[in-house]
Amino acid sequence: MKPSTNIKSPGFWRLGEPFVWLTGAAMALVLILAGGMLVVVAGNGLGVFWPARLEQFEMKDKTVLLGAVTQRSAVRNGVAHSRLQVKVGNRDLSGADFRWIDADAVARTSAPPDALLVERREFGDFHGFLVRSATAGGVDGLRADWLRVRAEFAGVAELGKAVSKINDRMEGIRRDLLRLRYRNAPESGSAIRGCLARQAELKVEFDRLVAGQTRSLEGLRRHTATFRDAAGREKEIPLTDIVRFCQPNILGVGGKAGWYLEKVWELFFAEPREANTEGGLFPAIMGTVMMVFLMSLFSFPLGVVTAVYLREYARDGWLVRVVRIAVNNLAGIPSIVYGIFGLGFFIYGVGSGLDRLFFPERLPTPTFGTGGILWASLTLALLTVPVVIVATEEALGAIPAGVRHASLALGATKLQTLLRVLLPMASPGIMTGFILAMARAAGEVAPLMITGVVKLAPAMPLDGNFPFFHVDRKFMHLGFHIYDIGFQSPNVEAAKPMVYVTTLLLLFIVLLMSSSAILLRNRMKKRYTLGSF
Amino acid sequence: MSDTPLILPIENPVLKVSDLHLYYGDSEALHGISMGFPARQVTALIGPSGCGKSTLLRCLNRMNDLIEGVRVTGSLQLDDIEINDPALDVIGLRRRVGMVFQKSNPFPKSVYENVVYGLRIAGVGDRAVLDEAVEKSLRSAGLWDEVKDRLAESALGLSGGQMQRLCIARAIAVNPGIILMDEPCSALDPRSTARVEDLIVELRENYTIIIVTHNMQQAARVSDLTAFLYEGHLVEYGPTKRLFTKPLSPKTEDYITGRFG
Ligand SMILES: Nc1ncnc2c1ncn2[C@@H]1O[C@H](COP(=O)(O)OP(=O)(O)O)[C@@H](O)[C@H]1O
Ligand SMILES: [Mg+2]
Numbered sequence: 140m141k142p143s144t145n146i147k148s149p150g151f152w153r154l155g156e157p158f159v160w161l162t163g164a165a166m167a168l169v170l171i172l173a174g175g176m177l178v179v180v181a182g183n184g185l186g187v188f189w190p191a192r193l194e195q196f197e198m199k200d201k202t203v204l205l206g207a208v209t210q211r212s213a214v215r216n217g218v219a220h221s222r223l224q225v226k227v228g229n230r231d232l233s234g235a236d237f238r239w240i241d242a243d244a245v246a247r248t249s250a251p252p253d254a255l256l257v258e259r260r261e262f263g264d265f266h267g268f269l270v271r272s273a274t275a276g277g278v279d280g281l282r283a284d285w286l287r288v289r290a291e292f293a294g295v296a297e298l299g300k301a302v303s304k305i306n307d308r309m310e311g312i313r314r315d316l317l318r319l320r321y322r323n324a325p326e327s328g329s330a331i332r333g334c335l336a337r338q339a340e341l342k343v344e345f346d347r348l349v350a351g352q353t354r355s356l357e358g359l360r361r362h363t364a365t366f367r368d369a370a371g372r373e374k375e376i377p378l379t380d381i382v383r384f385c386q387p388n389i390l391g392v393g394g395k396a397g398w399y400l401e402k403v404w405e406l407f408f409a410e411p412r413e414a415n416t417e418g419g420l421f422p423a424i425m426g427t428v429m430m431v432f433l434m435s436l437f438s439f440p441l442g443v444v445t446a447v448y449l450r451e452y453a454r455d456g457w458l459v460r461v462v463r464i465a466v467n468n469l470a471g472i473p474s475i476v477y478g479i480f481g482l483g484f485f486i487y488g489v490g491s492g493l494d495r496l497f498f499p500e501r502l503p504t505p506t507f508g509t510g511g512i513l514w515a516s517l518t519l520a521l522l523t524v525p526v527v528i529v530a531t532e533e534a535l536g537a538i539p540a541g542v543r544h545a546s547l548a549l550g551a552t553k554l555q556t557l558l559r560v561l562l563p564m565a566s567p568g569i570m571t572g573f574i575l576a577m578a579r580a581a582g583e584v585a586p587l588m589i590t591g592v593v594k595l596a597p598a599m600p601l602d603g604n605f606p607f608f609h610v611d612r613k614f615m616h617l618g619f620h621i622y623d624i625g626f627q628s629p630n631v632e633a634a635k636p637m638v639y640v641t642t643l644l645l646l647f648i649v650l651l652m653s654s655s656a657i658l659l660r661n662r663m664k665k666r667y668t669l670g671s672f
Numbered sequence: 673m674s675d676t677p678l679i680l681p682i683e684n685p686v687l688k689v690s691d692l693h694l695y696y697g698d699s700e701a702l703h704g705i706s707m708g709f710p711a712r713q714v715t716a717l718i719g720p721s722g723c724g725k726s727t728l729l730r731c732l733n734r735m736n737d738l739i740e741g742v743r744v745t746g747s748l749q750l751d752d753i754e755i756n757d758p759a760l761d762v763i764g765l766r767r768r769v770g771m772v773f774q775k776s777n778p779f780p781k782s783v784y785e786n787v788v789y790g791l792r793i794a795g796v797g798d799r800a801v802l803d804e805a806v807e808k809s810l811r812s813a814g815l816w817d818e819v820k821d822r823l824a825e826s827a828l829g830l831s832g833g834q835m836q837r838l839c840i841a842r843a844i845a846v847n848p849g850i851i852l853m854d855e856p857c858s859a860l861d862p863r864s865t866a867r868v869e870d871l872i873v874e875l876r877e878n879y880t881i882i883i884v885t886h887n888m889q890q891a892a893r894v895s896d897l898t899a900f901l902y903e904g905h906l907v908e909y910g911p912t913k914r915l916f917t918k919p920l921s922p923k924t925e926d927y928i929t930g931r932f933g
Contacts, residue, residue: 541777545839548735548771549790549846550763559793560779666826667780 177646184643187636188402190387190395193254193266195369196225196240197247204238205254205266205369207387226632228256228264229368236263237632250388253278255366257384259376260412263633265366270373272364278386281364288362288378295359298352305345312338314501321500382412406640415595415624416634420644422599426592426614427581427648429600430516433610434580437520439573442527443562449528450535451557463532469525478586481518486510486590506611510591512600513610518590519583523576530572534565564667570660574653581649584618592619594627617645678920680897680910682708686850686880687732692746694727694736701727703904704746709850714872714881716895716912718888720927723901725884729852731755732882733769734762750850767794770843774855776835778827778842783819786827786838790846805845812878813841814871833864837871844879851875853883857890869894888928892916900924 191207198204206227213221221242230236255278257265274280316334324330360377367373385398409419445466453459491508498506507513538561546556562569584592593613600612621641628634682688685708694702701724709715717725730736731744734755748755755765767790778786785792787809788802796802806823810816815837819830827838836856843851853872857865872881872894885891891898892912899909900923908915908924919925 539777541773541775542779544735544738544771544773545777545779545842546789546793547738548733548766548773549793549842550767551789551793552763555793559789564780 180639180642180646183636184639187640188399188406190256190385190390190398191226192250193256193387194225195249195251195254196245197249198240199244199246203369204240205251206238209237226264228266229262229374230630231262232368232372232374236630252389253386254388255384256387257366257376258382258417260380260382263413263417265368265374265376267366267368267374270365270367273362281384284362284364285378285381285384288359291355291359292379295352295355298348298355302345302348302352305341305348309338309341309345312341317500406644411595414628414630415620416628416630416637420617420620420641422596423615423617423620423641424644424648425599425601426512426596427617427645428652430512430519430587430614430616431577431581431652433512433516434519434523435573435577437517438524438527438576438580441520442524442572442576443531443569445524446528446531446535447557447562450532451553451561466525466528470529472522473585474522474583475585477518477522478589481514481521481586481590482510485514485517490514509611510589510593510613511611512591512614515587515591515614518586519580522583522586523580526576526579527569527572530575531565531569534568534572535561537568538564563663567660567664567667570656570663574656574660577656578649578653581652582618582645584616584622587616587619592616594619594623617641617648621645676910676914676920678908678910679707679906682710684711685709686711686751687882688747688749689728689731690747690749692728692731692744692748694724694731694745695743696739697741701904702731705901705906707899707906707909709880709882710897711849711880712876712878713896714876714883714894715897715899716891717882717884717899717901718886718891718927719901719907721886724904725886725901726854728901729771729854729882729884732850732852733766733771734760735771737762767846768848769850769852770846770848772836772839772843772851772853772856774858776832776839776859778830778835778838780826780828782824783827783830783838784823787841787845789842794846809841809845810838812844812875813837814867814874815841831864833860833867836860836864836868840868840871840875844875848879850880850882853881855884855886857885857887865890888916900927902927 191209193205193207196204196206204225204227206225208223209226210224211221212224223240223242225238225240226236227233227238228236251268253268255265255267255269257267259265269278269281272281272284274284276283312334316331316338319331319334356379359379362378363375364378365373365375383398383401385394387395390398405419407419407424408421410421411423412418449459449462486508489507490505490511493507494502494505542560542564543556546560547553551559591613593615596613596615598609598612600609600614601607602609621638624634624641625631625638687709689708690706692702692705693700705728717728719725727736731748732755736742736744744756746756750765750768753760753765779789781789784806787806788796791802791805796805807816807820810819815834818834819838822829827835830838836859840851840856857868860868869890872883875881876896883891883895895912897910898912898915900907900915900919900921902923908919908921910920915924916928919928
């Protein structure tokens with residue numbers, strides 16, 4: 140044997156270099172996929188509200204179009220030429236608000252400075268030019284008129300609130316009557332007669348208010364302005380129909396930013412319009428947040444208590460082991476199965492039972508025996524509870540035995556040890572499970588579709604009418620909203636921007652909820668591991 | 673000299689163990705131990721690893737209850753209470769017999785809350801009483817000067833030796849008569865060990881202390897009486913000085929001269 144004098148480098152393979160590369164590549168791939176999706180959503184979603192330049196296309200066949208270019212694509216069938224997709228608006232005049240045009244067919248393109256973008260309550264945007272308004276002075280006159288009408292219109296909307304209040308009270312009396320009659324109260328008795336009298340009173344008030352409202356609306360609708368589209372057709376638009384307008388081609392950056400912020404504000408705080416493709420997402424945001432909140436209310440305590448039993452009290456036998464395996468597997472069941480279970484058990488079982496017990500007079504109209512935010516939340520709680528259980532169990536299991544023994548040796552009971560030492564120490568781990576559960580619940584759609592989500596909810600689960608939180612109501616949800624406007628909408632092109640915006644918003648909300656939970660968890664972690672109080 | 677008993681009888685013991693057998697499932701870990709522990713003295717339990725020192729100690733405050741499959745026979749008398757009585761209020765017992773563990777185990781709470789933990793769970797909520805107990809216990813544990821300005825800070829920020837003394841303070845805050853210590857210094861550096869040993873000698877004034885140690889110098893330094901256990905049997909029990917200088921049993925002699933263990 141000759142002793143080797145030079146120690147050779149172990150070489151590329153022996154150092155395990157390929158493995159490092161493999162792991163790095165896997166991480167890079169994941170980052171690219173997730174990042175790519177975010178970039179696409181953000182890129183498309185963030186630009187939606189920026190008012191686009193309106194271009195006027197004079198075609199070779201003498202037609203004229205005014206619109207914003209939304210897409211360009213190169214088509215190669217034989218000869219290469221490019222096509223443009225233009226949002227021309229004016230759905231009521233020309234039928235479709237998007238057009239594909241051949242770049243070759245365009246004779247002249249210009250950006251007329253006085254081109255108007257008018258957002259309307261109906262028929263989408265109007266692209267065109269102002270012909271005349273009641274107050275002279277061009278666009279400024281139009282703005283003055285419109286602001287005045289809008290102020291009056293707000294007053295009429297106030298009336299609408301009063302109408303809906305009366306409506307609610309009448310509904311209450313209708314239910315009282317139903318109950319009385321169900322209990323066979325005498326028709327001539329004071330109870331029923333009182334109800335009928337109050338109903339008649341309210342009806343008079345209701346009719347009066349509605350008539351007043353209709354009258355004011357009709358009066359307001361007489362204020363109009365006349366516009367002209369690019370082809371020269373005139374269109375008279377009531378000012379009450381105009382949501383907002385601008386001249387994007389001469390609007391400065393400040394003005395555009397103002398428009399943008401206004402639209403974002405509307406998105407967060409206004410009701411949807413035009414089959415959900417326009418306007419705000421307030422009910423869907425509220426629905427999503429409240430559903431997640433309600434879900435947490437069920438899944439969090441249930442999960443933690445179950446885990447505490449499994450880890451601290453149950454004898455570690457085959458039964459506990461089977462339960463543990465079952466719990467772990469619960470997380471893998473397709474969510475639609477939970478939905479069907481929720482429908483069968485909560486809605487048809489528990490809900491119908493509640494109806495038969497407490498609201499028999501309203502049957503066959505169901506109260507709890509139909510989808511609602513309560514049942515949807517319970518279904519999702521069922522779906523997320525395994526995550527909370529597993530996380531809590533692991534957090535409890537990771538606590539050193541010494542701490543338990545110290546507490547017990549000081550004369551603490553098992554419960555005291557649990558409440559004062561173990562649960563606080565496990566709280567960061569429990570929070571982690573909770574964050575995962577919340578994120579999952581916020582993004583889940585399939586089980587909601589059959590347990591209470593609707594396209595357009597007439598009333599929100601939370602409002603100013605007693606008892607304020609109506610857990611039996613159906614609700615709107617951002618995830619379902621994406622599916623609905625993206626795939627169920629008659630006007631797919633018009634809905635597309637909203638799909639991106641809604642997706643962005645859902646991501647944002649999930650991020651907001653989980654990052655606040657993470658923040659909370661980090662504070663707990665600091666508190667229960669090292670550092671100061 | 674030859675009539676000195678192997679196992680010293682104790683007059684008026686606070687704790688009296690009679691014919692104690694302990695089984696982990698089917699294996700017997702303590703084979704009939706009988707001995708008394710005198711009041712306000714330090715008794716050291718020594719013996720090779722696995723001889724049953726910790727097991728015996730855990731019998732005295734029923735911490736063995738936490739281990740599944742443990743069976744104990746025989747009698748353990750604290751004053752006139754039978755510790756082994758299944759109907760005994762274990763919580764009350766543990767308040768009278770405190771325990772300090774090998775590995776310091778402070779709660780992830782403030783220094784203050786650690787000390788008052790035992791009082792709080794006993795239902796004491798009076799701030800003045802708690803404040804007083806904190807100062808008294810921390811002073812007794814020789815920790816007051818070091819932590820009096822950081823009572824509100826997390827106990828996990830203390831050094832290893834401070835943590836162990838905090839655990840001692842926590843144990844004496846509930847005012848037990850007896851303190852059990854299971855190798856309280858084995859995870860500490862020599863300086864901290866010396867501080868804890870001094871503390872044990874001071875605490876001897878007011879408490880009955882039973883300490884498990886496999887460090888014979890330590891036993892010699894801090895204890896009044898020493899018991900030598902071997903394979904679950906009590907081999908020899910007597911005054912520390914005598915036991916270390918003139919052991920009666922050849923097994924004891926072999927152990928203290930370092931021939932095994
Ligand atoms: N939880 C337990 N389960 C089963 N056997 C145990 C347990 N704890 C200790 N033993 C056994 O009991 C004997 C005494 O252990 P222990 O009291 O820990 O010894 P020491 O503290 O003197 O080192 C050893 O043989 C050990 O294996
Ligand atoms: Mg031991």
